[in-house]
Amino acid sequence: MIKVENLTKAFGPKLAVDGVSFSVERGEVLGFLGPNGAGKSTTMRMVTGFIPPTDGRVRIAGYDMEAEPIAAKRLVGYLPENAPAYADMTVWGFLNFVAELRGLVGEAKRKAVNRAVEMCFLDSVLYQSIETLSKGYLHRACFAQSILHDPPILVLDEPTDGLDPNQKHEVRTLIREMGRNKAIVFSTHILEEVDAACTRAIIIDRGRIVANGTPEELRAQSEVAGAVLLTVKGKPAAEIAQKLRELPLVRRAEAVAEKDGAAQIRAYPKPEAGDGELGARVFELAARERWTVLELRREEGRLDEVFRKITLPDTKPEKEREIGKKQ
């Protein structure tokens, strides 16, 4: 449905987006992750046809965004960053205006507006002026605008930004549900949203895609992925770590925490260890040694760690350079 090829955007000499390619099919929810200023919004603006790319192209269900913008834009619903809306209109007036621009008239328009109002819980503020809305309602009004024509493609730029935890949960649920028969791209810098709503995620940093995969695949890139975490009562951590190191499959073992007489040790597997094999060996060892095991767990890896690992090494030197320049 969405096919982005080698998308590049230069603002002056600076490359905001540099050769980004990806595609999203119906039934997929693609999470677009990245630190602030990584080029997420710029990419979304090019995908939705707001700004033209310097190079590369965007195809929406086969329509080229530059050559056939109207046909392409018709199929896309877009929630821009910060949820802009006409401050002087009522929610109802705003949704009707958007419905008309979407080519809906008469009964179809009425139905579409009612449906969007219902899905986004806007009944109570329907005739309120948009400038008087709280941020949560403003966001929902703008979100309602994007799904008004039931588009097969949704592009959402930070749809949960500025919402309270309950509202965030609602929006994520909505995205996940709609993702079943739509192609959805949404950007965020909140990692838990990837697990909550995405079928696939892309991490972008300084305009380039640095990781692309399912949340599980991304997590597997984490340092701790596949490691075994063992909590034992009544033994010093150093002793347990030493014993674990003696196991043939253990590459490294380190004490993580030691409190209330319980020691927590993490053992990292060697690359040749099969899936789950290390856990079995650790269990056998613990049984042999008659340790009082409080917990034995295989770690899946953490997204935030992957995120930092991928995005930090690149950004750090530049930051230092900037600071150096200022001085």
Add this chain to the structure above:
Amino acid sequence: MSAQSEASTLDAATAPKSAAAFAAASGEYRPWRNVWAIVKRELGGYFASPVAYVFLVIFLVLVGFFTFNRNLGGFFERGEASLFAFFVWHPWLYLFLVPAAGMRLWAEERRLGTIELLLTMPVTSTQAILGKFLASWFFLALALALTFPVVITVSYLGDPDGGLIVCGYLGSFLMAGSFLAVSSMTSAMTRNQVISFILSLVICLFLILAGWAPVQNMLVGWAPAWLVDLVASFSVMPHFAAFQRGVIDLGDLVYFLCVIAFGLFVTGVIIRSHRAG
């Protein structure tokens, strides 16, 4: 796979699911409906806030003041059944009021970020520019139409030439449109309405004064004759004056329409260049 076949499989997949998506995907394309939707929204925007009413009241009060004041228009003192005393002030009123009416057109859209919404809809920027311009022009036409008591007064007191009055109104309407197109242009340049207002005012002032003798004298000494003529030809005054004499000349019509077309064209160029970064 060609674009068409991919798109048609998409239609087939979407159509049964919802009427809305079907309309969105296959409804025929009607550009004027988009323009009309934008016109309605903009007019609603004017009247949703007190701005429109304040504007109308100020315009009508000033028109009345300038027309009837014995030292200014001297409508009664002239003792003639014409609206000369009324129309002669229009360029100067428009100089301030049209930029005020037009300054928000695009500046507000950029400040709120709604321009991103508007231009990612299935709407061309030409339709958006035209819709916004026409809405403001309608609004100015309404302000102009509300001056009808002046016409009633002159008709009651004497026997004015109806054609002359219609012609005068047409000229005034076209001049308002020209100034508005300039305001649309300056409004697209900035997200700051005050800057938009001042820029527009300066350009409109140039259009008014370009043919004025003191300005011409400033140029005559050193500039080549063609430049002097060129500057003079920008002036709105002779064209407006022709309408006041009851003459609808093709050249005058073309002048106003050119200014409007140019203003809107430049608006489009500016918006496109903003988007391109």
